Amino acid sequence: MRVVLGEDLVLLRDGLIRLLQAYDFDVVEAVDSGPALLKALVDHRPDVAVVDVRLPPTFTDEGLRAAIEARKRVPGLPVLVLSQYVEQLYARELLSDRGGAVGYLLKDRVSDVKQFVDAIRRVAAGGTAMDPEVITQLLARGARDQPLTTLTPREREVLSLMAEGRSNGAIAGRLFVTEKAVGKHIANIFGKLDLPLSEDDNRRVLAVLAYLDRV
Amino acid sequence: MTDHDLVRGARERLTQAATGLARTPLSLLGLPLIPLQLVTYPLILVTVGVPLLLLFTALARRYTGFFRRWAAGVLGVEIPPPYRLPENRGPMTRVRTVATDPATWRDLAFLPVNAITGVFCGVVPMALWLGGAFGFMVPLLWLTNANSIEYTLVDIDTPGGFVLAPMIGTAYLALAWWATPRIPRLHARVVKWLLAPSANATLTDRVRVLADSRADTVDAQAAELRRIERDLHDGAQARLVALGMSLGMAEELLARDPRAAQELLAEARQSSTLALAELRNLVRGIHPPVLADRGLDGALRALALAHPLPVEVDLELSGRPEAPVESAAYFAVAETLTNVAKHSGATGAWVRVRHEHGRLSLMIGDDGRGGAAASEGGGLRGIERRLAAFDGTLGIASPVGGPTIVTMELPCELSSVKTSSSSGTA
16 A cells, blocks of 8 residues: 655654554655645555644644645545644544545554554545544534434444544444444434434544534 | 804804813812922921821822813823822821822922913903904994993094904904814813823833733743643653653563563553643643644634634734734633633633734623623733733623623734634634
């Protein structure tokens, strides 16, 4: 799987390259600035890009802007954005084109290598990977949303994991229940939130995120 | 000018002249205060002068205060009281403050000057109007054989006096017309000259305010640095030590007990995650990354998104303020919104940001129960202090029952690097 990496700190860049190579990713280019990243993304059209939000020359949200711009030029280009902090504002911007194939994770999550690699693969496959912190914030905001308050605690757990972008199988594994049970919970959640239940996993995730973002 | 305007103008001016005349005794009323004040100074030696001095000075200050307000109204400017505040409420301290305050002596000088100016400014306009009217009456009086009556430059024997007198009267009236609105302004200017704080006093005052706000800023900064130091020491640093320990032990155990080593490594990872979370919170408190990235626009919208209540952000700025001002404004809004969430019982809030007349103005409103005040040690007082470092001000309108509107103003320039304008509900 071909990866473009955008990270300016040498220590982290080398670490990420080593990590990705250990899991058989092919790092086609590792760049250290916003403009270089945009060029690399458009030139290589990688299977997935792993991008740090903050990049030179401005050391602001250069990486995010480059990723969003690249997705405008190459629709559906899978991008996983890493950051030292999460902002709902940025999550919203990444999700705004409703195309999926985006991830937005805290840099800390890299330390859980398996989960991190799983997130990259998910994004590459067109899915989403939202940081649990983003989802927590979204759910906190939805505290006064009538339909959300009718969810059972278990349904809320399923909703959080689903919003993070995890598959039914992964959710089942996390909660120690069968996939069938997860399917039932999801059907209940969609019923309560009055969302159309789609067969496609990614569509379901995007629908849930869009719902949470609205409340 | 229509007849209507003429009548209205004349009525206005006559009223002005009449009230000016009525002010004349008021201007004279201050004169007794001069000996009353002066005589109390030697009496201080026999103690009885102390209350008397304080009493008469207070009277004099009320008296000058009246003229200060009047002059401020006439000139449409603000004339702040120039007096020094005593350091404490002890009678001797107050006497010393009063006696050494140049404003006390300026007040004293004001009394005779004001008496003279007041009489002049009160009498002259009325005299001009009456004199003008008299010019028309004189010929009539002459006809009724009041031959001894003289008028300006003319008497009954002056050739053409019957025509000249009304002409001179008209000249008087024209002069009265011109002078009536100007004379009170002249009086007011004299008042302002003597009663406004001298340039020296204004500067002294300004220096005191700056010294206070600087001391506050330095204190706040020192406290902030101490907090950061403590947070780092107890938080991230401790976690990193724990992480190092876990790693070291894992290294030891790797060969002998791989399972235990694995547990320790998991622990180490946990430590690193917690250390990062703590650092992240710390950084947010120092300078939120989103503020650096997106300026006030993005940062306030991000703040609104993370707020438990729906917050509407309406921001129109043609550029970004300087970083310290931007940061102060951001934290002031953040703190206020936190207060809204904690205390107001509101169901929604709004933030409005504009830059007008060289000032960044921020308004934060909510539909809560009101009754907010900047109490000592409270959040709003902290904001006020923080803004004071930038010459900023804080205003609170919060009637019991709500709604609450907090207004902040910060003098600053915008660097017009980019245009940002947005509004929306989060």
